Amino acid sequence: MKKKNMEHKAEQNKASEPQTEEVKEETQQPGEQAPGQTDGQATEQTPEHPASDDTQELKDKLAAANDSYLRLAAEFDNYRRRSARERLDLVTMANEKLIQEMLPIIDDFERALAALRDSEDSASAKEGTELIYNKIIAFLKKNGVSEIEALGQEFDTDYHEAVAQFPVEDAQQKNKVVEVAQKGYKMGDKVIRYAKVVIGI
Numbered sequence: 001m002k003k004k005n006m007e008h009k010a011e012q013n014k015a016s017e018p019q020t021e022e023v024k025e026e027t028q029q030p031g032e033q034a035p036g037q038t039d040g041q042a043t044e045q046t047p048e049h050p051a052s053d054d055t056q057e058l059k060d061k062l063a064a065a066n067d068s069y070l071r072l073a074a075e076f077d078n079y080r081r082r083s084a085r086e087r088l089d090l091v092t093m094a095n096e097k098l099i100q101e102m103l104p105i106i107d108d109f110e111r112a113l114a115a116l117r118d119s120e121d122s123a124s125a126k127e128g129t130e131l132i133y134n135k136i137i138a139f140l141k142k143n144g145v146s147e148i149e150a151l152g153q154e155f156d157t158d159y160h161e162a163v164a165q166f167p168v169e170d171a172q173q174k175n176k177v178v179e180v181a182q183k184g185y186k187m188g189d190k191v192i193r194y195a196k197v198v199i200g201i
Contacts, residue, residue: 148184168200
């Protein structure tokens with residue numbers, strides 16, 4: 001009886017062995033290639049991030065920084081020029097005001113010189129007065145001040161101010177300055193005092 005039982009168990013063990021081998025064949029260890037699967041199929045495709053994306057981003061940042069720098073440099077250059085121009089305008093305005101206040105003194109000098117030429121005073125007085133007058137005129141020229149030409153010129157409202165009209169027989173003298181009542185001056189291209197004139201009609 002025992003012998004039959006042992007034979008029966010041996011048969012059962014043999015019957016179960018093929019099933020165990022089939023299970024082993026069907027079970028695949030992690031990392032192992034499945035039957036019929038190629039190397040390309042086994043490897044999963046991972047998304048790639050090319051290095052060119054980072055390079056382009058850096059280029060964009062560099063371009064933005066460079067553009068900002070150029071804008072700031074241009075703004076600073078404009079500010080520097082504007083400040084220099086404003087300082088120059090202030091100096092010019094101050095000089096202009098000073099010279100405008102000196103013009104009546106020059107008028108007095110010219111009247112004094114005219115009176116001395118017609119008088120019998122000493123020659124030294126005349127020479128001294130002319131010397132001072134010439135120094136003042138030289139100072140004005142040094143600062144860009146010049147006399148406006150008027151006598152015999154065509155009447156020009158940009159430089160002349162008509163204070164009177166005088167009838168003239170010569171047709172060529174019509175609308176021209178026949179007398180200067182007060183000299184005019186300009187500083188550079190700017191008129192600082194118009195010449196007061198008499199024009200022929």
